[in-house]
Each structure stands twice: as C-alpha cells, then as structure tokens.
Amino acid sequence: MQTTIPLSDEQIYQDFNYLHEHGETAFNEVVTTEYLAKRLAEMGVAYERFADMPGLIATLGNGTPIIGMRSDIDALKQTYQGKAGVFHSCGHDAHMAIVLAVAQYYVDHPEELSGTLKLIFQPAEETVTGAEKVIRSGQLPHLNYLYGLHVCPESEVKAKQAEPIIPDAATRTYWVMINGKTAHAGKPELGANVIDAFSELNEAFRRIKLATDLPYSITTTMFQAGKSSNIIPDYGTFAVDLRARTNELMVELQNRAFAAMDRIQRGDIKLNLDGNDFSPAAIPSDKAMNVMKRAITNVLGEKGLIEPVETAGGDDFHFYAYDGLADETTMLGLGCNLKPGLHIPGMSFDRAAILDGARMMIDAVRLTKA
Ligand SMILES: [Zn+2]
Structure with missing residues (x-):
C-alpha cells in the first residue's frame, strides 16, 4: 500500500x-x-x-x-x-x-x-x-x-x-615529492635520478594485487620532473589515486602502496608525503x-x-x-x-x-x- x-x-x-x-x-x-x-x-x-x-x-x-x-x-x-x-x-x-x-x-x-x-x-x-x-x-x-x-x-x-x-567506494589521493641527486646527464652514476626511481615505483604500484573479489584500483594520475635535457633531475612530484570498495580494503591498499614507496627510498632517493585526500566508503x-x-x-x-x-x-x-x-x-x-x-x-x-x-x-x- x-x-x-x-x-x-x-x-x-x-x-x-x-x-x-x-x-x-x-x-x-x-x-x-x-x-x-x-x-x-x-x-x-x-x-x-x-x-x-x-x-x-x-x-x-x-x-x-x-x-x-x-x-x-x-x-x-x-x-x-x-x-x-x-x-x-x-x-x-x-x-x-x-x-x-x-x-x-x-x-x-x-x-x-x-x-x-x-x-x-x-x-x-x-x-x-x-x-x-x-x-x-x-x-x-x-x-x-x-x-x-x-x-x-x-x-x-x-x-x-x-x-x-x-x-x-573509499577514495584516497596522495601527493608525493621525490628528491634525488643531480648530476650531468653524461655521469648518471654520480646522481640519483628521480625519473628512474619513479618508474620503478609506478611498476610496483601496477603489480599490487589484493586477495579479494571486490573492486579496487591504484593509479598514478600525475608525474612531473626534470627541466633540462642534459641534467639528471633531482626533484619530482606525483599523485596516486587509490579506490576500494570497503574501508578495510582501502587500509590494505594503502599499506601496500606505502611498502612500495618505502622500497624505492635508498641512497639519495627520498620521498615526502605532501598531502592527501580521503573519502571513506x-x-x-x-x-x-x-x-x-x-x-x-x-x-x-x-x-x-x-x-x-x-x-x-x-x-x-x-x-x-x-x-x-x-x-x-x-x-x-x-x-x-x-x-x-x-x-x-x-x-x-x-x-x-x-x-x-x-x-x-x-x-x-x-x-x-x-
Ligand atoms: Zn553531490
């Protein structure tokens, strides 16, 4: 009725x-x-x-x-x-x-x-x-x-x-700075190239797989680095967008993202979290x-x-x-x-x-x- x-x-x-x-x-x-x-x-x-x-x-x-x-x-x-x-x-x-x-x-x-x-x-x-x-x-x-x-x-x-x-769904965006060490393009072994570090990180993000049937995603949406064609860039920024069906799954995804970011911090490569946005599921x-x-x-x-x-x-x-x-x-x-x-x-x-x-x-x- x-x-x-x-x-x-x-x-x-x-x-x-x-x-x-x-x-x-x-x-x-x-x-x-x-x-x-x-x-x-x-x-x-x-x-x-x-x-x-x-x-x-x-x-x-x-x-x-x-x-x-x-x-x-x-x-x-x-x-x-x-x-x-x-x-x-x-x-x-x-x-x-x-x-x-x-x-x-x-x-x-x-x-x-x-x-x-x-x-x-x-x-x-x-x-x-x-x-x-x-x-x-x-x-x-x-x-x-x-x-x-x-x-x-x-x-x-x-x-x-x-x-x-x-x-x-839960959504999270991280804005991150990458610092490295500059050098002449002809002497890459003397520097720490933030583009190389970021490439490795992006591959690591793409390999993240969670044991779930629920939808989730992790996607790099911005990357900027380098100003000259003959200098090893020592500074860059990127943004990565995380989405997950539940808040619990988001925590797992974040942990995996941070583990990947920790792994590329070696030698002169350092990451700093610049900001983040979050909206719960x-x-x-x-x-x-x-x-x-x-x-x-x-x-x-x-x-x-x-x-x-x-x-x-x-x-x-x-x-x-x-x-x-x-x-x-x-x-x-x-x-x-x-x-x-x-x-x-x-x-x-x-x-x-x-x-x-x-x-x-x-x-x-x-x-x-x-
Ligand atoms: Zn609205």
Missing part, C-alpha cells in the same frame, strides 16, 4: 528555484545559508549556525532516538554555454528543498516524530571537507541514525526508482537500509525499489559513520531522469522527483524507532 504524505508542492518548488538560482561554492554558501535560516525561522524551527563557516543545524522534537538528516548545500564553479558561474550541477539544491520539506512536515505533524530530528545543512561536500568540519564543530550530539540522499544519474537509477544505499547498516527500503516501497511501490548500483564516486557523508558520530547510516539514491550526468553543466532532472524524495525522507523518519 502506498502512503500519501501531504506536501506543499508550491513551497517546495519555490525553495528549489531560489536555491537553484543562488549556487555558491564550498564554504562560500552565505546566501544559501541566509535563505535556509529565513525559511526555518518562518516555520518556527530552532537552528544553530556554525562559528566559522556557512551551513546550519536545525532541531525538531526531543528525546531518543536522535535521528540526523543531512543535505549538502554547495555548488560548482563551471562554465555553461560560454558563461562562467556557479551551478547546482550536483543537485544539492534538490537535497536542500527536500530537507526543508521534511522540516515543514514535522512542524505540521509533531505527533508523528518520535525522538529528536537534527537537520544538517552541510557546507563543502564537493571538496570532501565539510562533513569533518561539522563533526569537529561539536555542535551535533551522537546520532543513532543518520540519513542522507543524492539524486542519481539516469544511467544508474531510473525515474520513479530509488536505491536504499549509495554504495560509494559507505558503511552499510541493515537497520538504516531496511527503514529506507520500506520508505521507498511505501512511496514508489514495490517496483520503485532497486538493488544498489556500484558507483565510482564518493561522498563525505560517510565520514559521520566512519568517525563514529552516527551509528546507523544510509543515503537514499533518488532516480529522477537525471541527464547527462552529475557535475555536468546543464544537468537536468524531473523536478517532480523532489516531491517523491521528500516523501521518502519523511517516511524514513517516521519508520525509525529507537
């Missing part, structure tokens, strides 16, 4: 349209935050800002369970049809409109909320840095459940369908996924629920579980006829899916029991 959840379509589209027109990049979501604050104030929902960044946390209800719901709020700086601008080509405008609709619903139906609902409007998802800053702000209590959502490309999830988890929770499955079938019917589709992407949503702030977490993958793909300027999707998405997120909260 499909549920009917009354929503103010007009208000939701108004929210979406405003947010859509006012895309802002990571940590610059000032106008966006002002709008969210204004809307929450109109609804009479209590909210808190962050001391040193845009975004906010709204609170409804009280007691347990403590249920979190997260919307990312940032957009991407891009050029579209010859015009440079900041565009919501990742659909975070739809996510915000949905979470605002959830707030409105529980303002109107407080008796349907058991426990506390924390709505997290998180900045800087695109740079994979916002979630950790929210966690470190100390402004969130420990969450028993946390739900997120993302609109999905049509190639992964069709319109009127949804998946109960977005099974993102989704941590599947049966409890959260079962709630989301029921919400999907309640709203879209049995045919609406699909098996999770493997992605190559990542989302900093997974930090909330990875860092231990939230116990049971999942992200709804929302089909909405999204084309041609995420992060592509001019990306479009069926706006009516925002209403379905709001209904599923509302239902997920109702179905969550301590």
Whole structure:
C-alpha cells in the first residue's frame, strides 16, 4: 500500500528555484545559508549556525532516538554555454528543498516524530571537507541514525526508482615529492635520478594485487620532473589515486602502496608525503537500509525499489559513520531522469522527483524507532 504524505508542492518548488538560482561554492554558501535560516525561522524551527563557516543545524522534537538528516548545500564553479558561474550541477539544491520539506512536515505533524530530528545543512561536500568540519564543530550530539540522499544519474537509477544505499567506494589521493641527486646527464652514476626511481615505483604500484573479489584500483594520475635535457633531475612530484570498495580494503591498499614507496627510498632517493585526500566508503547498516527500503516501497511501490548500483564516486557523508558520530547510516539514491550526468553543466532532472524524495525522507523518519 502506498502512503500519501501531504506536501506543499508550491513551497517546495519555490525553495528549489531560489536555491537553484543562488549556487555558491564550498564554504562560500552565505546566501544559501541566509535563505535556509529565513525559511526555518518562518516555520518556527530552532537552528544553530556554525562559528566559522556557512551551513546550519536545525532541531525538531526531543528525546531518543536522535535521528540526523543531512543535505549538502554547495555548488560548482563551471562554465555553461560560454558563461562562467556557479551551478547546482550536483543537485544539492534538490537535497536542500527536500530537507526543508521534511522540516515543514514535522512542524505540521509533531505527533508523528518520535525522538529528536537534527537537520544538517552541510557546507563543502564537493571538496570532501565539510562533513569533518561539522563533526569537529561539536555542535551535533551522537546520532543513532543518520540519513542522507543524492539524486542519481539516469544511467544508474531510473525515474520513479530509488536505491536504499549509495554504495560509494573509499577514495584516497596522495601527493608525493621525490628528491634525488643531480648530476650531468653524461655521469648518471654520480646522481640519483628521480625519473628512474619513479618508474620503478609506478611498476610496483601496477603489480599490487589484493586477495579479494571486490573492486579496487591504484593509479598514478600525475608525474612531473626534470627541466633540462642534459641534467639528471633531482626533484619530482606525483599523485596516486587509490579506490576500494570497503574501508578495510582501502587500509590494505594503502599499506601496500606505502611498502612500495618505502622500497624505492635508498641512497639519495627520498620521498615526502605532501598531502592527501580521503573519502571513506559507505558503511552499510541493515537497520538504516531496511527503514529506507520500506520508505521507498511505501512511496514508489514495490517496483520503485532497486538493488544498489556500484558507483565510482564518493561522498563525505560517510565520514559521520566512519568517525563514529552516527551509528546507523544510509543515503537514499533518488532516480529522477537525471541527464547527462552529475557535475555536468546543464544537468537536468524531473523536478517532480523532489516531491517523491521528500516523501521518502519523511517516511524514513517516521519508520525509525529507537
Ligand atoms: Zn553531490
């Protein structure tokens, strides 16, 4: 039996349209935050800002369970049809409109909320840095459940369908400096050539094989060294991209990468880690996924629920579980006829899916029991 959840379509589209027109990049979501604050104030929902960044946390209800719901709020700086601008080509405008609709619903139906609902409007998802800053702000209590959502490309999830988890992989990038020793090109034995060292390392990366059937990869994506054709280069930089289906597999892959890097450090060859980016894999929770499955079938019917589709992407949503702030977490993958793909300027999707998405997120909260 499909549920009917009354929503103010007009208000939701108004929210979406405003947010859509006012895309802002990571940590610059000032106008966006002002709008969210204004809307929450109109609804009479209590909210808190962050001391040193845009975004906010709204609170409804009280007691347990403590249920979190997260919307990312940032957009991407891009050029579209010859015009440079900041565009919501990742659909975070739809996510915000949905979470605002959830707030409105529980303002109107407080008796349907058991426990506390924390709505997290998180900045800087695109740079994979916002979630950790929210966690470190100390402004969130420990969450028993946390739900997120993302609109999905049509190639992964069709319109009127949804998946109960977005099974993102773990991704890690290392930026590394290699130092060697310079010498004249005619006297290579007197120097330590960073290109030779890097070639050996790259071969070692390519030979890494883990004992698993799960997907993973390790790929050098950048390498720069050398300025003159007759001098042994003593300095270079490279970047290596690691991906793994689970966080455990990522640890293994990292260990193997570091072992390979250690092995080429001999004589005058020295490596220094210059920086790294990390985004954890989704941590599947049966409890959260079962709630989301029921919400999907309640709203879209049995045919609406699909098996999770493997992605190559990542989302900093997974930090909330990875860092231990939230116990049971999942992200709804929302089909909405999204084309041609995420992060592509001019990306479009069926706006009516925002209403379905709001209904599923509302239902997920109702179905969550301590
Ligand atoms: Zn996104």
